[in-house]
Amino acid sequence: MDVKQVMVVGAGQMGSGIAQVCAMAGYEVFLHDLKQEYVDRGLATISKNLARQVEKGKLTEEEKAGILNRITPSLDLQNASNVDLVIEAVVENMEVKTKLFAQLDEIAPPHAILATNTSSLPITEIAAATKRPEKVIGMHFMNPVPVMKLVEIIRGLATAEEVYQTIEDMTHKLNKVPVEVNDFPGFISNRILMPMINEAIYALYEGVATKEAIDEVMKLGMNHPMGPLTLADFIGLDTCLYIMETLHEGFGDDKYRPCPLLRKYVKAGWLGRKTGKGFYTYE
Numbered sequence: 514m515d516v517k518q519v520m521v522v523g524a525g526q527m528g529s530g531i532a533q534v535c536a537m538a539g540y541e542v543f544l545h546d547l548k549q550e551y552v553d554r555g556l557a558t559i560s561k562n563l564a565r566q567v568e569k570g571k572l573t574e575e576e577k578a579g580i581l582n583r584i585t586p587s588l589d590l591q592n593a594s595n596v597d598l599v600i601e602a603v604v605e606n607m608e609v610k611t612k613l614f615a616q617l618d619e620i621a622p623p624h625a626i627l628a629t630n631t632s633s634l635p636i637t638e639i640a641a642a643t644k645r646p647e648k649v650i651g652m653h654f655m656n657p658v659p660v661m662k663l664v665e666i667i668r669g670l671a672t673a674e675e676v677y678q679t680i681e682d683m684t685h686k687l688n689k690v691p692v693e694v695n696d697f698p699g700f701i702s703n704r705i706l707m708p709m710i711n712e713a714i715y716a717l718y719e720g721v722a723t724k725e726a727i728d729e730v731m732k733l734g735m736n737h738p739m740g741p742l743t744l745a746d747f748i749g750l751d752t753c754l755y756i757m758e759t760l761h762e763g764f765g766d767d768k769y770r771p772c773p774l775l776r777k778y779v780k781a782g783w784l785g786r787k788t789g790k791g792f793y794t795y796e
Contacts, residue, residue, distance in 0.1 A: 514624065514679045518596040520545055520587065522613065524555030527630055528602035530658025533559045534687045535600075536583040543596065545587035552586045559584065562659055593620045598683070600652060602630040605755055610634065611642035618643035626676055628652040632752075633699045633707075633759045636669035646671035650680055653700060654689075656748070664689045665700050698763030699756060707756045710748075711772050713741035717792070718774040724792050742792040746785030754779050 517540065521532040524546040532544045532555065546552045563580060566572040572580075585592075593599055599617050603609055610629060617627055627649045629639055640649035651667030664684045668677055677693075684691035694700045699707060713727050722730070728740020737744075745753050753775060760769040778784075778791065785791030 514597070514626075514675060516597045516626075516679065516683055517541060518598075519543070520593050520596045520599045521602060522546075522590075522593075522599060522617075523602035523604075523630075524552045525602065526558075527654060527656060527658060528600075529555035529558045530656070531600055531602055531630065531654055532584055533562060533580070533659055534689070536580045538687045540583065542584045543587040543592045544584050545590065545592065547588070549586075549588060552588065556581075556584065556586065590616060591620055593617055593625070594622065596621065596625055598626045598628060600628045600630060605632060605634065605752060607634055607638065610639050614639055614642045614649070618645060626650065626679060628680065630654055633703050633756045635698070635763075636667050636672070636696045640669040640671060647673040648676050650676055651694075651696070651700070652680055652684075653702065655702070662688075662690045663702075664691050665694045665702055666691050667694050667696055667700055669696055699760050703756050704760065707753060707760060708769060710741045710745045710753055711757055711769075711775065714745070714772040714775050717742065718772055746791035746793055746795075748785070749787055750775060750784045750791050751779050 519535050519540045520543040521528050522545045524544050532542045535542045544552055544555055560581060563572060563577045567574060567577050599621055601610065601613060603613060610631065614627060621627065627643065629636065629651055630653055631651060632653055636649065636651040640646035643649055646669060649669055650672050653665040653667065655661035655663050666677065666680055666684065681691045716722060716727055717724055724742045728742050731737045731740045754771055757769060757771040782788060783790045786795050789795050
């Protein structure tokens with residue numbers, strides 16, 4: 514199957530990044546969200562990213578203009594009736610996603626693939642909200658999307674081989690590296706990453722070391738580009754908590770129990786970079 518037209522649903526940090534890499538690879542893209550201000554903010558982020566590429570000499574002004582011309586803002590989900598692929602990048606909440614996929618199933622043409630950028634939720638359950646479970650697949654990009662090479666591709670129970678192959682081929686065209694993963698809570702990336710972050714939060718909670726010391730040990734000792742507490746602030750502590758809860762519920766194993774300090778920070782509204790305060794304070 515040939516993908517030409519793409520709709521990205523959700524114009525936030527992940528969605529705008531996905532729309533950017535799709536447009537850079539030559540795809541026509543609808544960037545959809547609920548409000549004009551969200552779409553505008555997403556387009557502004559893309560424009561800023563591309564301007565940086567022009568400054569570095571990696572893109573010309575003409576190429577930048579061409580990429581932006583391939584992105585059409587959308588506030589009407591009916592635009593999905595014209596696309597070959599929808600990539601959903603909305604809030605990490607099963608109820609929201611299943612409701613959206615049921616709507617997309619009604620609107621998108623019968624041949625269209627419905628992909629989700631979920632970082633931890635079961636693809637099979639999302640697919641069950643549609644009448645085309647064989648055309649539903651996980652396409653989990655890493656943040657920041659324009660920079661990070663990995664895309665986890667997750668088959669649901671019913672995902673067709675042709676659908677998997679189409680998404681794998683497209684991932685190569687996006688200049689990304691596809692990795693096939695089966696449908697288990699957290700897939701691979703978050704099943705390994707989130708318990709490590711959670712354990713770092715436990716070490717802070719138990720007074721084993723300061724936040725700076727914990728991050729320094731992982732950076733200098735394990736060669737991580739940023740420490741786990743800095744990374745948690747970057748991801749968003751609410752997202753970290755939600756993924757830990759998904760793992761805990763999905764496996765029923767206490768090794769995935771979220772640290773009480775993580776819960777406390779989320780309840781306080783200290784969600785990391787996006788709120789200006791998490792484990793660290795940001796201006």
